[in-house]
Amino acid sequence: MNQANPVSIYQEPDLRQSSLVLGWKEDAGDLGRRVTDYLNLKLKGQEFAEIEPEDFFAMGGVAVKDNIARFPESKFYACPDQELVILQTDAPSAEWHTFLNSVLDVAEVHCHVREVYVLGAMISISAHTAPRQLLGVANSAEMRGTLSQYDLNRDMDYQTQPGERPTLNSFLLWIAKGRNIPGVSLWVPVPFYLAAVEDIQAQRRVVRFLNEKLGLRIDLSDLDQEIRRQNERLAQARSRSAQIDDYINRLESNLTLSDEENGELVKKIDEFLEEGG
Amino acid sequence: MGIRLYQEPQLNSPILVASWPGIGNIGIIAVDTLRRILGAEELGEIEPWEFFYPKLVLIRKGVLEYLEFPGSRFYFKGTGEKDVILFIGEEQPAEGGRMYAEGTKAYRMANLVIDVAEKFRCGRVYTSGAAVALTHHTAKPRVWAVPNSENLVPEIKKYSNSILMSDIEGRGGHGNITGLNGLLLGVAKRRGFEAICLMGEIPVYLQGLPLSYPRASKAVLEVLTHGLKVEANLDTLDELDQKAQQRIEEFYQQIPLEIREQLDRLKHVTYPQPAEPGPITEEEERKIVEDVEKFFKKRREGD
Secondary structure, eight states: OOTTOOEEESSOOOOSSEEEEEEESSOGGGHHHHHHHHHHHHHTOEEEEEEOSTTTSOOSOOEEETTEEEOOOEEEEEEGGGTEEEEEEOOOSSOHHHHHHHHHHIIIIIHOEEEEEEEEEEEESSOTTSOOOOEEEESSHHHHHTTTTSSSBOOOOEEOOTTOOOOHHHHHHHHHHHTTOOEEEEEEEEEGGGTTSOOHHHHHHHHHHHHHHHTOOOOOHHHHHHHHHHHHHHHHHHHHOHHHHHHHHHHHTTOOOOHHHHHHHHHHHHHHHHTTO | OOEEESOOOOOSSOEEEEEOOOGGGHHHHHHHHHHHHHTOEEEEEEOOTTTOOOOEEEEETTEEEEEEOOOEEEEEEEOSSSEEEEEEESSOOOSTTOSSOOSHHHHHHHHHHHHHHHHTTOSEEEEEEEEEESOOTTSOOOEEEEESSGGGHHHHHHSTTEEOGGGSTTTTTOOOOOSHHHHHHHHHHHTTOOEEEEEEEEEGGGTTSSOOOHHHHHHHHHHHHHHHTOOOOOHHHHHHHHHHHHHHHHHHHHSOHHHHHHHHGGGGOOOOOTTSOOSSOHHHHHHHHHHHHHHHHHHHHHO
16 A cells, blocks of 8 residues: 555646636546646646546456556546646546545645636537526535536535445545535536447537636637537438437427447447447 | 544543344344334444445436435443443445345454454444344244353353253354354454354244344343343334334235145144254255245246
């Protein structure tokens, strides 16, 4: 066990009053990875620290994805001009409390973080043509109040259902609250048939909020183009397959599909997008 | 991080009784029933963060109101004869989806429980759990008693409806007690406390089912309350048992007839001494276990 010091700092970041944005690498619609990659690219984030994986991930080999061996990573990036810290990380499978506290240790001690934003995708049964409504869950009424001027739903009511467990986002917010760090969990719906690929609209929705809230001044026109391209590809899929079109039409009319039809739609969209259709 | 005590009562050489969930929830139902019967007060808790993932979140109007963790709580009661500290762990700090705790976390939690025993100068520790046995669900379960010291054997021999491992057919005094209900015995021994694990029998064909088995909890409590010199009305367990027996019977009727006929023979087991010829031969025992295992394997594959 290496719990005494699970963090490696390569370089002290020059941050005085920053915000932390955390994205999980394995998120529906590739939301967390894509958003943090995008912010890093646009804001020229510099990697300055990482959390060592040995205490938090099963060290029983490596996962292979898209032909490449993957290893769990938890990397911090600093964007000093925007007073922003970005953490892109795999979700830990053990010692969650220590892991999340390590995240906040880096944020507080090395980055003087004053707010935390953690990203999450919700699988939705709606069609991709439906607007992505952003939901925000704050860890205090005061923090919720600061969200009033932004376009997001702040009225979520939720209680864990039998057989389920709270998300790591909630766990992080709760620990942050205990450390008097205001935090928000941002949730965006991702149509179920884009969950295994990517949902650029959902990504844009989150980036737009962060852009406004944190004053990042990012030009989002490239994301708009990507959304257009994805929508065109999905329109092609509909025009080539009457079955795909029928399924999506029904979702657009708020009709539900059977489990079998859901699975069929996921498979067909996946195949179509993989073929570069 | 560790133990948080809400109060520090003066207790007279109390006995600590601990339990975590396990097969049939036999131990935890027994200890929780004892807590209710005694009207035990909350004494403290083991802080959960290092052991558990949260179990519940409540969000109201977009604000995270609270996060709840599985509880690991201590209770106490002065009984007149012997003071009692009860410990109820809502979950075992298991990793990787396992049901039972093992490794560093389990060892640390067992030590925290014994820290409380030490602080209040407990004279003895009891744990309780399940003993998977070749018995029938209509029969009265026995209680297997495993002490952590040779000195306790004569006392255990006086317990009614209880047996030592050496008295159990074909075991030769050997066996394993999985998870924290067992680990605590070892940790207690290491730290100089005498301890006994009381395990209520559960039929082998019920061990894989998500069912409580209050009939065995009652058997454990009968032994425990006698040891604690506590008068306890266990009627609530009879009511629970009736409901459980209905569900078990429904399941039992789903077992193929040829296996059920074998299992029915367990109704007539009379627990002979090891040297005496039993009503079921060793060969027949093996066959029953094999048949039951095959049945469950088939069921799992069919799921």
